[in-house]
């Protein structure tokens with residue numbers, strides 16, 4: 250008897266047995282349902298373990314076929330699943346964002362630096378072709394960042410004046426000069442009060458070859474500065490002495 254014939258004989262025997270004793274078998278199954286289910290679970294887990302790749306591939310294929318057969322239903326299920334697990338989904342998304350935020354910022358910064366000239370040209374062209382939007386955006390930014398806007402306006406005005414004299418220009422910040430000089434006027438020596446206007450003054454005037462950089466800038470009262478005009482004050486170091494010191 251071949252194995253095939255043996256299996257066939259077995260099947261016939263089982264069918265005959267069930268026809269006679271089907272009730273007994275059903276009763277036994279009902280009495281042992283937990284045991285049978287546990288056995289099935291173990292067998293199924295063992296199979297999945299042994300054929301993991303295959304099982305996963307088949308599951309993906311099944312999922313793909315289902316989506317292709319009814320894409321609208323699939324989208325609905327996605328949406329309801331998202332809604333059901335919204336808290337977990339949001340937490341996952343936040344965590345992933347946090348995990349990659351440093352990396353992403355570094356990449357963005359690197360790209361911006363590598364494409365500085367390109368960006369400047371693109372930005373200028375964009376502003377020229379969208380003047381109303383650009384003005385509105387700029388106004389919104391100034392209102393949101395009044396301190397930064399003021400600093401930028403001062404920098405741009407100061408650079409403009411320095412360029413007129415063809416002076417050497419360094420990127421300088423008004424508040425850095427103020428902090429460095431401890432808010433003290435270099436002409437009269439007094440502290441500048443909050444209500445008083447003050448200038449960042451060029452020790453060697455731009456008109457006399459002074460540079461627009463930290464070494465040549467000092468904090469002064471606006472009133473003291475006006476008295477000074479473009480005379481280099483007596484007893485003040487010249488730019489060359491400042492650089493040498």
Ligand SMILES: [Zn+2]
Pocket residue numbers: 434435436437438439469470473
């Ligand atoms: Zn003063």
